Amino acid sequence: MEGVDHLADERNKAQFDVDDMKIVWAGSRHAYELSDRISRLVASDPEFKKDHVTSLGRKELFKNTLRKAAHGWKRINELGLNEEEALKLRTFMDQPSFTDLHWGMFVPAIKGQGTDEQQQQWLPLANKMQIIGCYAQTELGHGSNVQGLETTATFDVKTDEFVLNSPTLTSSKWWPGGLGKISTHAVVYARLIINDKDYGVHGFIAQLRSLDDHLPLPGITIGDIGMKFGSAAYNSMDNGLLRFDHVRIPRNQMLMRVSQVTREGKYVHSSVPRQLVYGTMVYVRQIIVFDASVALSRAVCIATRYSAVRRQFGSQNGSPETQVIDYKTQQARLFPLLASAYAFRFAGEWLKWLYTDVMERLQAKDFSTLPEAHACTAGLKSLTTSVAADGIEECRKLCGGHGYLCSSGLPELFAVYIPACTYEGDNVVLLLQVARYLMKAISQLNSGNKPVGTTAYLGRAEQLMQYHSDVLRAEDWLKPNVVVEAFEARAARMSMACAQNLSKFNNPEDGFQELSADLIEAATAHCQLIVVSKFIEKLQQDIPGKGVKQQLQVLCSIYALFLLHKHIGDFLSTDCITPKQGSLANEQLRSLYSQIRPNAIALVDAFNHTDHYLGSILGRYDGNVYPKLYEAAWKDPLNDTVIPDGFHQYVQPLLKQQLRNARL
Amino acid sequence: MEGVDHLADERNKAQFDVDDMKIVWAGSRHAYELSDRISRLVASDPEFKKDHVTSLGRKELFKNTLRKAAHGWKRINELGLNEEEALKLRTFMDQPSFTDLHWGMFVPAIKGQGTDEQQQQWLPLANKMQIIGCYAQTELGHGSNVQGLETTATFDVKTDEFVLNSPTLTSSKWWPGGLGKISTHAVVYARLIINDKDYGVHGFIAQLRSLDDHLPLPGITIGDIGMKFGSAAYNSMDNGLLRFDHVRIPRNQMLMRVSQVTREGKYVHSSVPRQLVYGTMVYVRQIIVFDASVALSRAVCIATRYSAVRRQFGSQNGSPETQVIDYKTQQARLFPLLASAYAFRFAGEWLKWLYTDVMERLQAKDFSTLPEAHACTAGLKSLTTSVAADGIEECRKLCGGHGYLCSSGLPELFAVYIPACTYEGDNVVLLLQVARYLMKAISQLNSGNKPVGTTAYLGRAEQLMQYHSDVLRAEDWLKPNVVVEAFEARAARMSMACAQNLSKFNNPEDGFQELSADLIEAATAHCQLIVVSKFIEKLQQDIPGKGVKQQLQVLCSIYALFLLHKHIGDFLSTDCITPKQGSLANEQLRSLYSQIRPNAIALVDAFNHTDHYLGSILGRYDGNVYPKLYEAAWKDPLNDTVIPDGFHQYVQPLLKQQLRNARL
Numbered sequence A, B: 001m002e003g004v005d006h007l008a009d010e011r012n013k014a015q016f017d018v019d020d021m022k023i024v025w026a027g028s029r030h031a032y033e034l035s036d037r038i039s040r041l042v043a044s045d046p047e048f049k050k051d052h053v054t055s056l057g058r059k060e061l062f063k064n065t066l067r068k069a070a071h072g073w074k075r076i077n078e079l080g081l082n083e084e085e086a087l088k089l090r091t092f093m094d095q096p097s098f099t100d101l102h103w104g105m106f107v108p109a110i111k112g113q114g115t116d117e118q119q120q121q122w123l124p125l126a127n128k129m130q131i132i133g134c135y136a137q138t139e140l141g142h143g144s145n146v147q148g149l150e151t152t153a154t155f156d157v158k159t160d161e162f163v164l165n166s167p168t169l170t171s172s173k174w175w176p177g178g179l180g181k182i183s184t185h186a187v188v189y190a191r192l193i194i195n196d197k198d199y200g201v202h203g204f205i206a207q208l209r210s211l212d213d214h215l216p217l218p219g220i221t222i223g224d225i226g227m228k229f230g231s232a233a234y235n236s237m238d239n240g241l242l243r244f245d246h247v248r249i250p251r252n253q254m255l256m257r258v259s260q261v262t263r264e265g266k267y268v269h270s271s272v273p274r275q276l277v278y279g280t281m282v283y284v285r286q287i288i289v290f291d292a293s294v295a296l297s298r299a300v301c302i303a304t305r306y307s308a309v310r311r312q313f314g315s316q317n318g319s320p321e322t323q324v325i326d327y328k329t330q331q332a333r334l335f336p337l338l339a340s341a342y343a344f345r346f347a348g349e350w351l352k353w354l355y356t357d358v359m360e361r362l363q364a365k366d367f368s369t370l371p372e373a374h375a376c377t378a379g380l381k382s383l384t385t386s387v388a389a390d391g392i393e394e395c396r397k398l399c400g401g402h403g404y405l406c407s408s409g410l411p412e413l414f415a416v417y418i419p420a421c422t423y424e425g426d427n428v429v430l431l432l433q434v435a436r437y438l439m440k441a442i443s444q445l446n447s448g449n450k451p452v453g454t455t456a457y458l459g460r461a462e463q464l465m466q467y468h469s470d471v472l473r474a475e476d477w478l479k480p481n482v483v484v485e486a487f488e489a490r491a492a493r494m495s496m497a498c499a500q501n502l503s504k505f506n507n508p509e510d511g512f513q514e515l516s517a518d519l520i521e522a523a524t525a526h527c528q529l530i531v532v533s534k535f536i537e538k539l540q541q542d543i544p545g546k547g548v549k550q551q552l553q554v555l556c557s558i559y560a561l562f563l564l565h566k567h568i569g570d571f572l573s574t575d576c577i578t579p580k581q582g583s584l585a586n587e588q589l590r591s592l593y594s595q596i597r598p599n600a601i602a603l604v605d606a607f608n609h610t611d612h613y614l615g616s617i618l619g620r621y622d623g624n625v626y627p628k629l630y631e632a633a634w635k636d637p638l639n640d641t642v643i644p645d646g647f648h649q650y651v652q653p654l655l656k657q658q659l660r661n662a663r664l
């Protein structure tokens, strides 16, 4: 059966050109070719094999990761890969390591917050990995509340140095990736103290370990914070702890692009706008939204292919059983996630555009769109990562018992993905920020401050308060404007209701606290509207390729109507639609599931994931699931011997009834 | 800070007697004392320490488990524990092992399906663990569809034997716990074939390994199926694969309580009613519901205590920051789970009663309530395990970044718990069974077949179709009958709507398939009604203890109104309540959160979990979180050395810029 495509029939059913869809998914031909080339490069290199990592103990796993990181760096140099290609190579290695933080946080922090001289001093070293850096912000006691960090950096005017110190146990740095065992340097966030005055949290470059013998420098305590979720997952990363006991660094190691400390100990601002940080946030969160679509697409790809391979029940007179993908319950769980993967992809694409737009405006000192851009990226980060995390687990359940095996790929995908709901802003804290922005936008409606960008619809609030859906037949729900209006009306009314309830409180802050659960629901409605709208806008563009646009239209409708069905309570209680219209949407949804069904396998093929990257036997491209599951099982270390370690000592005495006398 | 109770203030706030609540939670004073005694016994025995298991490789973990299983058995014998106590001891060891299947499936299968002689032959051996057994039903190709199993047991009249065989790859047994490395025997499910006629799936006792040298017997292939979800979690269990190549077993090793094969090869039924299997199912699923409440209670206990310790934001003029448990969003996520833990506890208690009732009726050959009991236990199994699984992950997220550490206890709790959604019936497949039962009950309404037990309300369907909630003020939602009626009306209308839609199909089976997603929603509404009703019934009993009943009433209202809010779309679209009434419920819910807040810590203390059983630094009884997190980190194997294994080989060359020349 080797070499046979067990899913060929499924692939033949597709009503669109999968190669064209691959380009759409990737974003451009260039992006497609890049990913395709590098993912194959990694997949074909035996050094990057990852099937065995889940059964390793912590130390072996860590060593395995160091080996791969070194090999990756070697290949990057040998092949002369550029930055974009190198990033892809690290992505497709698919094993978190210190290099992620070095390239993803340390280097960008210096680029974003360092002066030109600082960049010239540090970047050449970092770019050649002659130093390895991490990003040390979070402490044992403070994560979400960055302004509450306790580490201090006290300026000593006598020596022209900062003294880094960890005054309490809770001020220990805790979580930074790459810190525990590998980093030689860190960007450390600490309270700047000059003459007993606290200037708040600033970034500093600190050397942590000797470049000679790698031992922690005097006054510095470092260690790994221990095991995390999953078998391998993030355990290949040395998330670390760090304490400073009055460690001195030169003054020029404070990151001084935005504010500086002079030789005399004066605190001054440069001409660089502080709003720059928003730009960085938009950038980072745009990547996170993009990653959410990737993570979800991997899980959906696995569950979809396996659902076409797996048959259970329904055999009649010896005919094969039903493919579980043909059960409507399976479809109703799976296809909305497929649609979400595409929806988030386009939301990510749009955020990329937004980032460019924001940066251009920043150059022109136009800060007007920044708060809206910030709220919108915060919201999309929260929405997409939450859905992706839950979606991966749902995909695992969709695979029945076999989804629980590491060889399904899904347990590790979940374990490695879920922190995205927590880092770069806890998802609930972020939604509260969105809600705050929405309430502010509404409070300013009468002052002529017109809401912009994704909140523009609030400018039509009065109109939207009058809205009643005019859907008469199920097909009406396929019209983009019908859908957008319903989502706008729902979001606007939920926000308006919150604003009205808030106005009943004497102290607005008390009101905000008291009503925060409702505010989060309003913020969610707002974010869902953004994703739906951006998907629809995407479809207003030219999209080449046989049948490609049609499939995307079906997916877009599935995404929107699934949300409408799931949150039907919102739509009904705000009186945007009637129960009858709700059940027409549900009816339409069922018919959309039937339409997408024959295209499902090709739609996940369009993600172009290699078998190596998927790391899943259930999700194999060729569908040759059972023989490969069987083969893989034998490779578990427990199968190295017929009689397991410990049997003679601990089990045989039981069987031989010598237990009472045995010394255990 | 050692010895200090950091949560003392919280405990002092409680408005009820926590010791009395402990009895209510446990179900009886006896149950409380038993759990309390055995859990402390385990917690105080250093052999049962479990803090390090997550960093072990597969083999060491497995050996560690064998050691604990042996030590457990030793203690059980030394202390002369009875069956109930021994079971508790294994539970509190809290590490899945072959013994779970031996005692939980193998022995009960023989008791339930074996004849008296078979029980006499096998149980004494099994009870002394002179043989160790597992339960081998699922195959690579079939899990949910048990009738589709492919393993054959062909009767050979010449030798008076059955020939066990695995005719295809997919017929390989796959998943049975304890099979992979340890079991000497198994109850094997296989198609009974006599004279080429297929009599369907039956159970057989087969010896798998030699009692001398533990090697697999001739014709038998066995191995472990490999790594599963999580660091340790279920990887301490040797879920296994098994193939038979024409293996012969004597005829008397078919489990013959219900049907027999005679010496001549005739297939006959005994007088024992086949419905007995339903009794076993009710029994097993009642335990699963009970376990769901335990698993959820552990997660809730951790998240609640940590939410009281954790402070973030809100410091004013140097005052301490806000405890995150005081944020309304945190409460709206946490307290419904706390209420659910209690709700499921009482549902489990009621199922225990139902089991007794069913068994008594079976003795009296009254099979009338069986289908309803079966549907109801299937539904509650599905509902409670799904909520517990999702709830554990939500509790992890409620702990922010630190919840991602294994030392929080939550990752492993999740990983070890989630298969409960899949084994003993996939949760979606089970809900479809419930839906089928509901549709049947409705179709028989006119034929005078009155629905019984938990479906009795359907007998009042006509009335319920007229229902409109008469809630006027938020407090009205505290009245039990107001709540029950709303839930009954919602469930009845959703089922009736499905039945009506089904009647439009020519082929009812096609209709069932097509509408199955809606049917699942109706089944869920039915199951939620059961849990709400049983909670309310519980509160109609006498419940002693200062303030105990009051707290339970608050929890009951939280449970019901949280569900109402979450599924408000159901209530609105079926026109049971108005949007205004929905928002009154939400208002009431907020006020209930405030009422429960001061009692939250005491309510999780009432679970009486030891720190050992919780296995969580975040959930420590004394709230001494930060110093203990810090201490625990140092114990990770990666911290054994300052310079990690692999550093000199793989990282130093990078730092020293010798990469291009280095041989990696």
Ligand SMILES: Cc1cc2nc3c(=O)[nH]c(=O)nc-3n(C[C@H](O)[C@H](O)[C@H](O)COP(=O)(O)OP(=O)(O)OC[C@H]3O[C@@H](n4cnc5c(N)ncnc54)[C@H](O)[C@@H]3O)c2cc1C
Binding pocket: A101, A135, A136, A137, A138, A141, A142, A143, A144, A145, A174, A175, A176, A177, A234, A239, A419, A422, A423, A424, A425, A426, A428, A429, A432, B310, B312, B313, B324, B327, B329, B330, B397, B398, B399, B400, B401, B402, B404
């Ligand atoms: C895998 C991983 C990698 C990481 N890598 C790094 C790294 O490289 N460098 C680094 O510096 N950090 C890192 N972190 C830390 C991460 O940034 C923090 O964990 C994150 O910011 C969340 O903060 P917290 O843990 O303090 O959560 P908390 O704020 O303690 O959250 C606990 C609970 O309180 C709630 N809550 C908090 N504030 C409010 C509020 N105002 N209103 C309502 N609810 C509230 C939250 O919603 C949550 O439910 C990493 C974390 C993880 C898990």
Ligand SMILES: Cc1cc2nc3c(=O)[nH]c(=O)nc-3n(C[C@H](O)[C@H](O)[C@H](O)COP(=O)(O)OP(=O)(O)OC[C@H]3O[C@@H](n4cnc5c(N)ncnc54)[C@H](O)[C@@H]3O)c2cc1C
Binding pocket: A310, A312, A313, A324, A327, A329, A330, A397, A398, A399, A400, A401, A402, A404, B101, B135, B136, B137, B138, B141, B142, B143, B144, B145, B174, B175, B176, B177, B234, B239, B419, B422, B423, B424, B425, B426, B428, B429, B432
């Ligand atoms: C940790 C663990 C321990 C186990 N221990 C044992 C053991 O000791 N002994 C043993 O014999 N087995 C054991 N099992 C196996 C377990 O019983 C099966 O995995 C379980 O019955 C689910 O069956 P499945 O894997 O075939 O799922 P599948 O039926 O393949 O499910 C795949 C998907 O198809 C869907 N589906 C299937 N049928 C239908 C339908 N008719 N309509 C709609 N949707 C459908 C499901 O909802 C699911 O989404 C264990 C499993 C696990 C994970």
Ligand SMILES: [Ca+2]
Binding pocket: A054, A055, A056, A057, A058, A231, A232, B054, B055, B056, B057, B058, B231, B232
């Ligand atoms: Ca491990």
